[in-house]
Amino acid sequence: MDTLNRLGMQSRLATTTAVLWALLALIACDKREPARAAPLASNVETREWRTPGCDAEERCTSVVIKREVFAERPALNDAVRVQLLEQLQGNGEAPGSTASNFEQVAKAFIADAAEASEISSAAWQLTGDAKKLALHDNLLTVAISSYIYSGGAHGMPVTHWLNWDLAENRQVALADVIAPGAEERFWSLAQTAHKQWMEAQEVDVDFRENWPFVRSDDFRLTDSGLKLLYGVYTLAPYSMGEIELTLPREKLTGLLREPYLSEPEN
The missing domain is CATH 3.30.565.40 (Fervidobacterium nodosum Rt17-B1 like)
Structure with a gap:
């Protein structure tokens, strides 16, 4: 009788172990990385x-x-x-x-x-x-x-x-990247980046009044954050060329949809 009990217990343990491994496999699948596109040629x-x-x-x-x-x-x-x-x-x-x-x-x-x-x-x-x-x-x-x-x-x-x-x-489009309800906070951060850019250029009061901040649809993601592109005559005179504003990655939490705020690659 003891032998039968031991065999039954071993069988139940084996079944439980198999179930646990199956659950762990499902969890691992749920956490797998998004599908990667094929290499570009x-x-x-x-x-x-x-x-x-x-x-x-x-x-x-x-x-x-x-x-x-x-x-x-x-x-x-x-x-x-x-x-x-x-x-x-x-x-x-x-x-x-x-x-x-x-x-x-x-x-x-x-x-x-x-x-x-x-x-x-x-x-x-x-x-x-x-x-x-x-x-x-x-x-x-x-x-x-x-x-x-x-x-x-x-x-x-x-x-x-x-x-x-x-x-x-x-x-x-940029609207696809900004999180729902975060548009105003996103552009407030962009305005801060613009002010920092003007300070770095050491522009005077007249410049600030003549070249105010505007929004841009041109963007790209980088490991350090998000860049906005501005053409000539948009934020500054022609002589200053095209201008890029960088929104730091650490300040974008909650402002971008999750798929676009991935961890930077090592």
Whole structure:
């Protein structure tokens, strides 16, 4: 009888142990890291157009477009192409024309330059560039830049940051990153970063009044926090170029949705 009792007890212990191991396995699965996107492969496409009949060594109107194209990422490539087309036609604002591809943009720009050549000898320039800037977890940031010179003292550069969730295969806007109900606190922190930037530049009272803080839709995540990008003539004169404000990671707790406030990589 004792032998039977011992065998029964051993059987119950074995069953309990198996159940415990199964529960531990489930807990481990619940705590597993989010799925990682497959490694990115890409190549750079470059296209160039010049005024017809213009020698390569002459100063003449030119259009040069370089674009990083990501393998097996058609939706991402299309989003980058649309944004770059918009910038090339309207300096990042509303499109200046309805061209649907880069060749149409180039030909229209060269034609406009030819018409203006009667009153100006300036060699017009139009450049576009799109390339990977950063990858934070599954969030890829593509820097999309354009530059247009059509006479005058200087050209006009424009840069926008396009963020793409590689795991979900979709574009991510700043509104998708800020936690619900935290928008005002987020922008209050951004204003603090702007004040610190002005103090570092040692600007005077007139500067502070003429160049007040504004919000930006351009952002990217880094191990140290979140960066906001501002184009020329937004927070400062042209001579100061594009400006980045950094919101420290330790101050973003509760302001960003949890998937976007991951621990920095070692």
